[in-house]
Amino acid sequence: MPHEPIESVVIVGGGTAGWMTAAALSRYLPNATTKITLIESDEIGTVGVGEATIPQIAEFNRMLGIEENEFVCATSGTFKLGIEFANWGRVGDRYFHPFGAYGFDLEGTDFHHFWLRLSQSQDTPGLDAYSLNASAAYSGKFIRPDGDPRSVLSRLGYAFHFDATRYAAFLRAYAEQRGVVRKEGKVVNVHQNSADGFITAVELECKDVIKGDLFVDCTGFRGLLIEGALKTGYEDWSELLPMDRAVALPTTSTETPKPYTIATARDAGWTWRIPLQHRVGNGHVYSSRFTDAEKATQVLLDAVDGEPLGDPRHLRFVTGRRKQFWNANCVAIGLSAGFLEPLESTSIHLIQSGVAKLLSLFPGREIGPVERNEYNRLLSTSYQHTRDFILLHYVATERNDTPFWRYVQQIELPETLQHKMDLLESRGSFFRYEDELFSVVSWLAVMQGQRRGPKGYNPVADSLSANNLTKSLANMRGVISKTVAAMPTHQEFINRYCSASPTVPAENV
Numbered sequence: 001m002p003h004e005p006i007e008s009v010v011i012v013g014g015g016t017a018g019w020m021t022a023a024a025l026s027r028y029l030p031n032a033t034t035k036i037t038l039i040e041s042d043e044i045g046t047v048g049v050g051e052a053t054i055p056q057i058a059e060f061n062r063m064l065g066i067e068e069n070e071f072v073c074a075t076s077g078t079f080k081l082g083i084e085f086a087n088w089g090r091v092g093d094r095y096f097h098p099f100g101a102y103g104f105d106l107e108g109t110d111f112h113h114f115w116l117r118l119s120q121s122q123d124t125p126g127l128d129a130y131s132l133n134a135s136a137a138y139s140g141k142f143i144r145p146d147g148d149p150r151s152v153l154s155r156l157g158y159a160f161h162f163d164a165t166r167y168a169a170f171l172r173a174y175a176e177q178r179g180v181v182r183k184e185g186k187v188v189n190v191h192q193n194s195a196d197g198f199i200t201a202v203e204l205e206c207k208d209v210i211k212g213d214l215f216v217d218c219t220g221f222r223g224l225l226i227e228g229a230l231k232t233g234y235e236d237w238s239e240l241l242p243m244d245r246a247v248a249l250p251t252t253s254t255e256t257p258k259p260y261t262i263a264t265a266r267d268a269g270w271t272w273r274i275p276l277q278h279r280v281g282n283g284h285v286y287s288s289r290f291t292d293a294e295k296a297t298q299v300l301l302d303a304v305d306g307e308p309l310g311d312p313r314h315l316r317f318v319t320g321r322r323k324q325f326w327n328a329n330c331v332a333i334g335l336s337a338g339f340l341e342p343l344e345s346t347s348i349h350l351i352q353s354g355v356a357k358l359l360s361l362f363p364g365r366e367i368g369p370v371e372r373n374e375y376n377r378l379l380s381t382s383y384q385h386t387r388d389f390i391l392l393h394y395v396a397t398e399r400n401d402t403p404f405w406r407y408v409q410q411i412e413l414p415e416t417l418q419h420k421m422d423l424l425e426s427r428g429s430f431f432r433y434e435d436e437l438f439s440v441v442s443w444l445a446v447m448q449g450q451r452r453g454p455k456g457y458n459p460v461a462d463s464l465s466a467n468n469l470t471k472s473l474a475n476m477r478g479v480i481s482k483t484v485a486a487m488p489t490h491q492e493f494i495n496r497y498c499s500a501s502p503t504v505p506a507e508n509v
């Protein structure tokens, strides 16, 4: 019966994707009608990386009713105001991709047109001086935004860094409290209906057979159900994004945590630095066509500050996405659905987006093509938009100093990306299509920061006299500096509200 509710959802995999899915489904599906089982294998374990996020994750927390300070504390988290990109436009350059707005719009027109007009006619500070996020980040400050739209603080945006293992454990406790049944064990066999290929059950090594109506494949890169059983196929994007390896290494902290991620371009890839409360996450994402594991590990070891907290961990991946995210009665969420390298911390967001869309399109017992097709259409668009934005970082650059950078220079760009770059580069125009994730602030930050900023601007910016414009922009910079000066430091904020191990008593802050 198409309208009868699903009785049993089986989630295979207990990494970030599995537990995010379990938590959200347990929050919204009526417990009495729909049983949720999650199977995970301690022997296989999780990918163990994935510690930087984008601001949309706050919506996920809100959707689940999670108290933010409790979540930051439980995951040894820190706050993230954006990403500093070093060496991307040219070696020695750095810029900030902020999670909040630039300046204030004037005459109903985006701020950046006014800044472009001024910066093209006289010496004026760079975009970072007009970003509350960038200014606070570089001063090591943090505070939550103000809800009052008249306050400059309402323009602050933030996300989190957190410990991936602690995040999964936190969500597991949440989901189990809401009735999710966890089974430990390894799935060794997938039972399918011979007529339509639908999955009927999964079989564990211990011979237990778990039946279900809807299966969610959260088994990571292996895609045990979506690929192993259903042979869905993979759209390989590695000609566009040639990164296919990573080496990760947590280290001790040598300073108080910065409220931002650092992504530094290297000869054949880039390194990340993610500060948590109790350690720093580091890694090197690289292309095996242009370097090898030994050299890549050395680049990472040379880049870290603290003491290693283990051995370097090597990972392999193929950039791309599953040809269908939802096939038959199986929805792939997380790394089983696809992977875009972590340059803009988008994977956890794509999990969130998959879970939210699954809930919106949640099927009845008889799973048909209507919801499935729409889910696949929406997710395909999200992956494509995200891919284009990541690719932008490699192609909007003057770097051609190594074989890797010369290779990326000659990549034939997808039309969708070329179109966006052309519009922005010409006169600073930008349009957000469909459910597109990244806004003009993000695109402008990268293009301007990598020396491919707009050549012209919208003529509305000529409507103010040069004198008034200079004054307005100076005023904006003043407001931002004053606001940053009054903020607590990032460490003080953590100590006060969400310290995993309090170091400074709250009354001293």
Ligand SMILES: Cc1cc2nc3c(=O)[nH]c(=O)nc-3n(C[C@H](O)[C@H](O)[C@H](O)COP(=O)(O)OP(=O)(O)OC[C@H]3O[C@@H](n4cnc5c(N)ncnc54)[C@H](O)[C@@H]3O)c2cc1C
Residues within 6 Å of the ligand: 012, 013, 014, 015, 016, 017, 018, 039, 040, 041, 042, 044, 045, 046, 047, 048, 049, 050, 051, 052, 053, 164, 185, 186, 187, 188, 218, 219, 220, 221, 222, 224, 246, 247, 248, 283, 315, 317, 333, 334, 335, 336, 342, 345, 346, 347, 348, 349, 351
């Ligand atoms: C180098 C790197 C850096 C990253 N950095 C970021 C980042 O900064 N920000 C971000 O948003 N994302 C990042 N990601 C992506 C992020 O790590 C993943 O999106 C996230 O961890 C989700 O992984 P997952 O749950 O899909 O898979 P996994 O963590 O691999 O979990 C798979 C689960 O499936 C189970 N399983 C597998 N096979 C079986 C079986 N046969 N039987 C039973 N259980 C099974 C495993 O035990 C495990 O529980 C990064 C990824 C990589 C590779």
